[in-house]
Amino acid sequence: xxxxxxxxxxxxxxxxxxxxxxxxxxxxxxxxxxxxxxxxxxxxxxxxxxxxxxxxxxxxxxxxxxxxxxxxxxxxxxxxxxxxxxxxxxxxxxxxxxxxxxxxxxxxxxxxxxxxxxxxxxxxxxxxxxxxxxxxxxxxxxxxxxxxxxxxxxxxxxxxxxxxxxxxxxxxxxxxxxxxxxxxxxxxxxxxxxxxxxxxxxxxxxxxxxxxxxxxxxxxxxxxxxxxxxxxxxxxxxxxxxxxxxxxxxxxxxxxxxxxxxxxxxxxxxxxxxxxxxxxxxxxxxxxxxxxxxxxxxxxxxxxxxxxxxxxxxxxxxxxxxxxxxxxxxxxxxxxxxxxxxxxxxxxxxxxxxxxxxxxxxxxxxxxxxxxxxxxxxxxxxxxxxxxxxxxxxxxxxxxxxxxxxxxxxxxxxxxxxxxxxxxxxxxxxxxxxx
Numbered sequence: 001x002x003x004x005x006x007x008x009x010x011x012x013x014x015x016x017x018x019x020x021x022x023x024x025x026x027x028x029x030x031x032x033x034x035x036x037x038x039x040x041x042x043x044x045x046x047x048x049x050x051x052x053x054x055x056x057x058x059x060x061x062x063x064x065x066x067x068x069x070x071x072x073x074x075x076x077x078x079x080x081x082x083x084x085x086x087x088x089x090x091x092x093x094x095x096x097x098x099x100x101x102x103x104x105x106x107x108x109x110x111x112x113x114x115x116x117x118x119x120x121x122x123x124x125x126x127x128x129x130x131x132x133x134x135x136x137x138x139x140x141x142x143x144x145x146x147x148x149x150x151x152x153x154x155x156x157x158x159x160x161x162x163x164x165x166x167x168x169x170x171x172x173x174x175x176x177x178x179x180x181x182x183x184x185x186x187x188x189x190x191x192x193x194x195x196x197x198x199x200x201x202x203x204x205x206x207x208x209x210x211x212x213x214x215x216x217x218x219x220x221x222x223x224x225x226x227x228x229x230x231x232x233x234x235x236x237x238x239x240x241x242x243x244x245x246x247x248x249x250x251x252x253x254x255x256x257x258x259x260x261x262x263x264x265x266x267x268x269x270x271x272x273x274x275x276x277x278x279x280x281x282x283x284x285x286x287x288x289x290x291x292x293x294x295x296x297x298x299x300x301x302x303x304x305x306x307x308x309x310x311x312x313x314x315x316x317x318x319x320x321x322x323x324x325x326x327x328x329x330x331x332x333x334x335x336x337x338x339x340x341x342x343x344x345x346x347x348x349x350x351x352x353x354x355x356x357x358x359x360x361x362x363x364x365x366x367x368x369x370x371x372x373x374x375x376x377x378x379x380x381x382x383x384x385x386x387x388x389x390x391x392x393x394x395x396x397x398x399x400x401x402x403x404x405x406x407x408x409x410x411x412x413x414x415x416x417x418x419x420x421x422x423x424x425x426x427x428x429x430x431x432x433x434x435x
Contacts, residue, residue, distance in 0.1 A: 012062055187374070234378075
């Protein structure tokens with residue numbers, strides 16, 4: 001099977017790559033205020049957001065200029081419903097604007113990536129964006145912090161992991177500012193690099209093979225340094241799935257799993273860190289507490305049960321009725337979505353995510369299943385923090401949902417059905433995973 005990709009870059013392609021590199025490496029505006037281009041109603045328009053806006057406008061223009069065809073499907077209807085929800089049911093106007101950019105626009109960009117023939121470039125942008133961030137992580141851990149802690153904020157502070165003793169008590173934050181978010185940012189890149197290592201569909205010279213292995217180990221070590229248990233667990237679920245989908249030889253699969261098991265057992269830090277998942281651990285107990293808090297909040301009235309408290313409503317409710325531990329974060333993207341948009345919003349989001357991931361993983365088109373693996377991993381991690389509320393992770397998540405939606409839509413799948421145009425060439429599908 002062949003995939004079509006353009007020989008030449010256009011403005012949309014360049015902006016797409018720029019957006020991904022920015023998303024995976026630029027610090028929050030709280031750390032570097034000059035990254036805020038302008039503000040409206042208390043909402044900062046960071047360089048990342050402005051780049052996403054411009055990219056979506058360019059893709060929207062290409063949509064008309066090149067007369068692309070997009071057939072509206074069930075996923076699109078859900079996104080339109082979400083967009084109307086946070087434009088009508090508003091608690092915080094800045095949050096509504098944020099969701100339009102990070103959810104709706106990122107989703108549309110993802111839909112257009114396939115049609116514009118840019119998926120290969122997207123994969124490479126994710127891979128090398130992750131490498132850049134990993135190098136920054138190594139520098140910040142072993143040489144010195146790149147960005148100083150933000151006064152009055154938890155960003156870039158010395159996060160402890162509960163293990164004590166010098167270096168092992170330090171959690172890497174890179175240029176992202178938070179270890180859990182950093183791990184979630186690096187995960188898509190690690191999955192793509194693992195695929196590059198075990199992909200045997202295209203001959204790879206020894207130097208490139210070693211480079212693929214080196215970058216995979218670099219990403220793995222960087223994620224290890226975050227001590228993010230949620231990400232570790234998600235990768236323990238997804239990596240075996242990746243190897244199964246790649247149909248690696250049984251002995252390679254067994255050897256890899258044994259190596260991972262050996263690493264976990266031999267690393268006292270990993271075992272000790274995972275062993276902290278008990279009610280006595282403040283981090284775990286808070287996340288458990290928020291299930292009960294969220295349920296009590298949304299069931300306080302029939303309206304909140306059905307429609308929630310509106311975009312930004314979760315922040316309002318946390319300040320109005322804080323949980324008993326006084327930590328003002330829900331730390332679960334699905335619970336946060338429920339508090340903001342009620343059970344209707346939660347159910348529709350679960351339908352969208354679960355249906356799409358399943359469709360991607362079982363689809364016989366062997367170029368798209370990686371999207372399902374990344375979304376599965378990010379959704380698992382989303383149970384441990386509000387993934388959508390961080391622009392770095394939220395934009396990539398919804399962009400991949402848009403990409404996956406186009407990938408599973410047989411009526412318009414540009415990989416299979418768009419006629420070859422001038423300036424396009426055929427490329428072996430699996431070669432996308434090779435560097």
